[in-house]
Amino acid sequence: MGGPEVERLIGLLAKLPGLGPRSARRAALRLLQHPEARMLPLAAALAEAARAVRPCGHCGNLDSRDPCSICADGQRDRSVVCVVEGVGDLWALERAHVHRGLYHVLGGTLSALAGTRPEDLNLAPLLARVGAGGVAEVILALGATVDGATTAHWLTERIKPFGVVVSRVAQGMPIGGALDVLDDGTLAAALRARRPF
Amino acid sequence: MEWDAPAIILDVRPFGEGDAIATVMTEAHGAHRGLARGGASRGRAATWQPGNLAQLRWVGRLADQLGSFSAELIHPAAALAMDDPLQLAMLSAACAVAEGALPEREAHPRVFDGLLHLIARLPAGPGMLAGQVRWEALVLADLGYGLDLSACPVTGATEGLVHVSPKSGRALTAAGAGKWAPRMLPLPAFLLGAGAGDPVQWRDGLRLTGHFLARDVFGLRHMALPLARQALYDRVARMTETESDA
Numbered sequence: 519m520g521g522p523e524v525e526r527l528i529g530l531l532a533k534l535p536g537l538g539p540r541s542a543r544r545a546a547l548r549l550l551q552h553p554e555a556r557m558l559p560l561a562a563a564l565a566e567a568a569r570a571v572r573p574c575g576h577c578g579n580l581d582s583r584d585p586c587s588i589c590a591d592g593q594r595d596r597s598v599v600c601v602v603e604g605v606g607d608l609w610a611l612e613r614a615h616v617h618r619g620l621y622h623v624l625g626g627t628l629s630a631l632a633g634t635r636p637e638d639l640n641l642a643p644l645l646a647r648v649g650a651g652g653v654a655e656v657i658l659a660l661g662a663t664v665d666g667a668t669t670a671h672w673l674t675e676r677i678k679p680f681g682v683v684v685s686r687v688a689q690g691m692p693i694g695g696a697l698d699v700l701d702d703g704t705l706a707a708a709l710r711a712r713r714p715f
Numbered sequence: 716m717e718w719d720a721p722a723i724i725l726d727v728r729p730f731g732e733g734d735a736i737a738t739v740m741t742e743a744h745g746a747h748r749g750l751a752r753g754g755a756s757r758g759r760a761a762t763w764q765p766g767n768l769a770q771l772r773w774v775g776r777l778a779d780q781l782g783s784f785s786a787e788l789i790h791p792a793a794a795l796a797m798d799d800p801l802q803l804a805m806l807s808a809a810c811a812v813a814e815g816a817l818p819e820r821e822a823h824p825r826v827f828d829g830l831l832h833l834i835a836r837l838p839a840g841p842g843m844l845a846g847q848v849r850w851e852a853l854v855l856a857d858l859g860y861g862l863d864l865s866a867c868p869v870t871g872a873t874e875g876l877v878h879v880s881p882k883s884g885r886a887l888t889a890a891g892a893g894k895w896a897p898r899m900l901p902l903p904a905f906l907l908g909a910g911a912g913d914p915v916q917w918r919d920g921l922r923l924t925g926h927f928l929a930r931d932v933f934g935l936r937h938m939a940l941p942l943a944r945q946a947l948y949d950r951v952a953r954m955t956e957t958e959s960d961a
Binding site: 535536630631632633635662663664667668671675701702703704706707710 | 726727728732760761762764765766767788790791793794795796797798800803804806807808810811814941942943946
């Protein structure tokens with residue numbers, strides 16, 4: 519169609535989440551039509567990010583600094599650590615400005631069915647952080663899935679002996695949600711997690 | 716080709732961005748794989764959790780194709796078990812054993828009914844561990860590797876059976892086991908219909924069925940016992956340690 523270079527570009531773009539072959543072709547065409555304005559700055563930004571961004575040695579967040587900007591922020595509450603599955607979850611909580619403590623990114627969840635063992639995840643550094651002292655609460659912000667719950671129980675059993683409070687994000691009614699459209703599992707969780715009003 | 720039946724979701728693996736390859740079990744079709752469109756998406760992931768019971772519809776152009784599933788949730792067993800680590804471990808172990816042990820598209824109605832009852836009674840607590848061991852013994856029997864707990868082959872006695880031979884799967888009395896007793900697997904009394912057992916018996920029961928599942932079912936395919944099943948045994952073994960410490 520446009521030579522092997524174009525085909526390779528489309529092939530690489532099609533591997534990105536949210537893009538299939540058709541949308542990758544459209545993106546490639548847009549880039550190729552304006553190489554100075556779009557393609558070269560994008561290529562430079564990609565190269566720079568690939569060179570500079572690394573996982574934080576403390577929490578696993580992706581940043582160009584190590585420790586990352588969150589771990590290095592002196593204004594944060596260092597006694598509260600929020601545990602998340604992936605960097606995307608960390609970004610979501612940061613976007614919402616709802617957590618002023620530190621984070622720990624596990625890099626996935628334990629999965630007996632998929633064969634993900636504790637040693638496959640960033641679990642040991644979290645236990646070391648808690649064991650080193652200074653942490654008063656660990657918030658488990660993991661997915662409401664069988665694997666997420668299995669990971670939460672595994673962590674709870676190992677963190678509680680340190681005398682640290684372990685809490686979990688609530689499950690149930692979404693803001694703006696209506697009861698009649700919720701699935702049975704969410705309804706059951708919402709009723710179980712009810713609180714005095 | 717299509718069918719519509721109540722099914723237990725055994726395993727769900729992400730496929731592409733929002734889809735999943737699911738393994739389910741129905742009474743008439745046994746363990747069955749298919750593509751769950753949107754099964755890993757935000758809207759449908761709640762339905763496609765292992766352990767859930769759903770009304771399932773499978774459609775494929777030909778009978779031997781993977782085909783695709785659509786599901787309507789009937790009983791959210793996964794969500795109900797998530798708060799309790801033991802219930803969650805039991806549910807995960809049962810799903811992993813059924814998914815790994817049963818051949819695809821071969822009906823095992825007794826195993827399906829047993830799993831259905833097990834999942835429905837999970838909220839009853841640790842007492843259901845006896846039910847889980849009985850269900851695993853049923854899986855072994857349905858696959859042709861049943862335990863023979865009727866009489867001791869050495870003495871002929873039908874009472875006082877306390878061991879199971881790890882080789883033949885037959886029950887033995889203490890006298891029948893003789894000097895080989897230390898090499899025998901303990902036979903929990905609840906498997907002979909005596910009570911619901913205690914943590915030591917549940918651990919012994921899981922060890923017993925685990926041995927034969929590992930050797931005869933998973934071992935023949937060069938596979939280890941599923942991680943979830945090993946995790947359940949470890950959890951119950953810790954229960955016995957806690958009890959002995961107390």
